Amino acid sequence: MKLGIVGSEAAKFTPPTERAARAAIRSMIERFGADLVISGHSPLGGIDWWAIEEADKLGIPTREYPPRSNAWAAPGGFRDRNLAIARESDVVVCITLKELPEGYRGMRFPHGCYHCNSPAEEHVKSGGCWTMREAKRKGKTGLLVIID
Numbered sequence: 001m002k003l004g005i006v007g008s009e010a011a012k013f014t015p016p017t018e019r020a021a022r023a024a025i026r027s028m029i030e031r032f033g034a035d036l037v038i039s040g041h042s043p044l045g046g047i048d049w050w051a052i053e054e055a056d057k058l059g060i061p062t063r064e065y066p067p068r069s070n071a072w073a074a075p076g077g078f079r080d081r082n083l084a085i086a087r088e089s090d091v092v093v094c095i096t097l098k099e100l101p102e103g104y105r106g107m108r109f110p111h112g113c114y115h116c117n118s119p120a121e122e123h124v125k126s127g128g129c130w131t132m133r134e135a136k137r138k139g140k141t142g143l144l145v146i147i148d
C-alpha cells in the first residue's frame with residue numbers, strides 16, 4: 001500500500017507539536033500497513049521530511065517528489081509535484097495544525113485553510129490539503145490529521 005504523507009512546513013511547529021506530528025506519521029504508517037511512503041520534500045521541511053525520516057526508522061521504503069520549481073504553476077512546480085503524489089498514492093494523509101505558534105512569521109490566513117474552506121478555528125492553511133483533496137477527487141482515500 002502506497003501512503004502519501006503531506007502537510008505543513010517545519011516553521012509552523014513547536015518541539016511538542018513536532019513530536020505529536022511524528023507520532024501521527026508513525027501511526028498512519030502502521031494503520032494503513034504502508035509498504036511505501038511517498039512525500040514531497042518541501043524546501044521548507046516539516047511533514048514531508050519527517051514522513052521520510054519516520055518511514056526510514058521503520059524500515060519502510062520511500063519515494064520523494066521534490067518540486068523542481070518553487071512556484072505553484074511552473075512546470076515541475078508545487079502543483080505538478082502534488083499531482084504526482086496524489087496520482088501515485090493509494091491513500092493521502094495531510095497532517096497540519098489547529099493553530100500557528102505564537103512566533104510564526106510566515107503568512108497567516110484568518111479564515112483557516114482555503115483549500116478545504118475550513119474556518120480558522122478548524123486548522124491552519126496547508127498545501128497538503130490540496131493534495132489530499134486531489135487524491136479524493138481521483139477516488140482515493142484522503143485523511144486529515146490535525147495536531148492540537
